[in-house]
Amino acid sequence: MKRFLIIGHKALTTGSFSLNDMPGSAGRMDVLCRCVNSCFFLSHDLRRDVECFLVLLGEPDAPKTVKFSGEKVRYLxxxxxxxxxxxxxxxxxxCTETFRESTRGVYVRRGGLKELLEEFRDExxxxxxxxxxxxxxDIREIPPETTPTAFILSDHMNFTQEEEEMIKDLKRISAGPKVMHADHTITVILNELDRKNL
Structure with missing residues (x-):
C-alpha cells in the first residue's frame, strides 16, 4: 500500500465551506483536493493501492484527519x-478518535500527524x-528494496516548528531538482514507484 499524508495548515475542519471558494473561505482546501486527485487518478482508472490522509488544522475544530481509500472509494x-x-x-x-465512514471509502476522525506517526510503524x-x-x-538514486512507499508533505505552507520536531528523524526524499506543487510531487513520486514496480 502506498500512502500520502498531506498537512493542510489552514484547511477548515467543518463542512460549512463553499465549493465555489475553496482557495479562500475553506483555507486552501483546493490544494488538498488536487492532492487527492493526484493520489488516485489514472487515465480511465483509479489507483486502488493508495491511501491519502489529509490532516486538517484550520478552524474551528482542529486537528481532524480525513482518509481516502483507493480500494474502496466511490463517487470521486x-x-x-x-x-x-x-x-x-x-x-x-x-467524529471521535476512531475513523468513521462518511461516504464509501472516505473516513474522518479526530487527531492529526502525531497519531498517524504512532499508528503506521515498521517491524x-x-x-x-x-x-x-x-x-x-533523490528517489531515483534509492534502490527499490529501500525506497519508501509512505510520504508526508505540506500544503502551500512550510512545516511548523512543532511539526519539524515530530518528523526530524524521518528519511527525507526528493522528487527532483525543482520545487513543485504538492499535487505534482505526488504524481512524480507515484510514477517513480511505478518504474520501480513498487
Missing amino acids: NPDERSAGSLLQKALALP EGNPIFAILDENGS
Missing part, C-alpha cells in the same frame, strides 16, 4: 469540486513515513 471524479464535496460530507459528521517500531523535501535524497 477528477475535479476539485468532487473531492471537495466528499470532504464536506466527511467534515459534517460528528522495528519506526514510523514508515518519509518526508518529501527538495533537499532530500
Whole structure:
C-alpha cells in the first residue's frame, strides 16, 4: 500500500465551506483536493493501492484527519469540486478518535500527524513515513528494496516548528531538482514507484 499524508495548515475542519471558494473561505482546501486527485487518478482508472490522509488544522475544530481509500472509494471524479464535496460530507459528521465512514471509502476522525506517526510503524517500531523535501535524497538514486512507499508533505505552507520536531528523524526524499506543487510531487513520486514496480 502506498500512502500520502498531506498537512493542510489552514484547511477548515467543518463542512460549512463553499465549493465555489475553496482557495479562500475553506483555507486552501483546493490544494488538498488536487492532492487527492493526484493520489488516485489514472487515465480511465483509479489507483486502488493508495491511501491519502489529509490532516486538517484550520478552524474551528482542529486537528481532524480525513482518509481516502483507493480500494474502496466511490463517487470521486477528477475535479476539485468532487473531492471537495466528499470532504464536506466527511467534515459534517460528528467524529471521535476512531475513523468513521462518511461516504464509501472516505473516513474522518479526530487527531492529526502525531497519531498517524504512532499508528503506521515498521517491524522495528519506526514510523514508515518519509518526508518529501527538495533537499532530500533523490528517489531515483534509492534502490527499490529501500525506497519508501509512505510520504508526508505540506500544503502551500512550510512545516511548523512543532511539526519539524515530530518528523526530524524521518528519511527525507526528493522528487527532483525543482520545487513543485504538492499535487505534482505526488504524481512524480507515484510514477517513480511505478518504474520501480513498487
